[in-house]
Amino acid sequence: MRTIGVREGEREPTLIEKPRPDPSDGEALVRTLRVGVDGTDHEVIAGGHGGTPAGDDHLVLGHEAVGQVVDSNGTALSEGDVVVPTVRRPPNGGNEYFEHGEADMAPEGSYHERGIVGAHGFMAEYFTSPAEDLVRIPASQADLGFLIEPISISEKAFELAETSRSSFTWEPESALVLGNGSLGLLTLAMLDRDDRYERLYCLGRRDRPDPTIDIMEDLGATYVDSRKTPVDRMPEVYEHVDFVYEATGYARHPFQSVQALAPNGVAALLGVPGPGEFEVDAGAFHSEMVLHNKAMVGSVNSGRRHFEAASRSLLELPRRFLDDLVTGVYDVSEFERAFDDGDTVIKTAVEFGTYEER
Template structure:
């Protein structure tokens, strides 16, 4: 079967032919891959800054954002049947008996770093015509979500972030009539899906991104009912004057300098959520002023990575809600569908489009 793989030793990216997988355990499910999303993590893998093949192999099949169709199930699988649509989770638990998160099904909080992630670290991904997965890591998706289900995994980033924010803010003993104000840093797919999730939760939401309007991202944000402010045109101080300080900042840009500049726009008692991974930047920060701000305002800064089963279930439910609330808008986040052979050109920018690029393996 066809698969898209990277070869770290030769620094190659190519479509290869590999054996079609078979069920090897009664709890496994064979899935026909329909679509695979391309994201910033793929760029890091292709640039060989991140990613690791399975032990003993010279290549890594990429792809961690996926929707597929069940074609075969093991004899112990009761809740899935051929024809069902599914999205797979990405991370698998580490082997350490001392890792309480992994032993309790919370691999997104693994403490050893010895986990595997399909398509990223130590395990082949989903950018192949078929894959086999244990039923434990698959989530059923309603057929009505077929055209947008590939967005489930990037939406789980926001779902986990909101879950963590809600838990953190139980530290505040009073109740508020509304969640308050939120600012999303970045207007890519993770940022726009995050804006939708924040608005669904009741936040007055602003998308703060570099590119001046009008463009596809600003138009999308505004069509959802979010405000859009360009960081190229308006400094953080101006953003605060226009929109007020943010009770929650959801960072989805992966640019350290922009993120720490925006910390100045966080409200007292607010929570700043980092989701991106940035390369080192030669930026001078006023560390004393930042420390003073965090202490004097009881602020919380957290990092969040990966997602749990509960976040995938929430994402599927929210995708259904988004399509009802904003008819046609979720579909427009996907700005191009490509052949698997185009993967390298999409990742390196030659064929990249405005918001979200998808690889199509089967129409299903």
């Protein structure tokens, strides 16, 4: 079968022929429909993140997948079910995080992530997975189900942010999303569906005309050009905000976000920065956190319940928004196009097959 992977020492994705896998006990065989491409895939290809499975010289890419069960193999699934796989798997021997069903809370080094580190991904015509790691979704989501994994990341971040404010009545009215990539725009659209948020902002570094700015403004959000208005100047140019969602991985943003937050506000950090050193007014940072009851949470990966919530959220997102967000779906025969990252590219996917009604 055809797979798309990256070989050790190479910096370009390539087609790799592999045998079709056979499901082990407790696993189902899934025919892949579509697999999304995101920034993590580009980082893995560039060698800045992830790693190949032990004993292999390549990694099959892809962690944002949707597929259709072709062999339930005695599990509770049924042939024809449309499913989305979760990403994390236990390393050899497992650990307490997986035993407790909390793989998304495992620290770095205590998990494998399919298509990222230690385990082959889903960019293949078929893949196998334990049934408990496959989330059923409506057949109507067979075309866009690859968006459920990134949406689940935001579902978890929202959950953590809300939990951090659970000791009082938190009534947010404004939010700032840092990053105008596909994850940032999906998050913006999710916030737009939340009736509590009256004012939304999205920060980027783009010149008009630009398709991401168009999407922001179609959602009723205000575009914030970080070259003119850094995050810590938000209060003087616009306002203090109740919620900040950081999706860029820019190392200054967490410290600047504290200054942008309103009293009782919370910032959720999802971007992973590279090394960086700069001066910080530690006293001002500490005072803002303490005197104004601010909070900051870090979040990575997501659990099964977040995938289930993401499927429900996807049903609520406007079709026009989704059509603008997904700028290309490419057959596996032209998979290279899905890895283009020009200014007009927002979200792409590789198509391996189409849904078959049973």
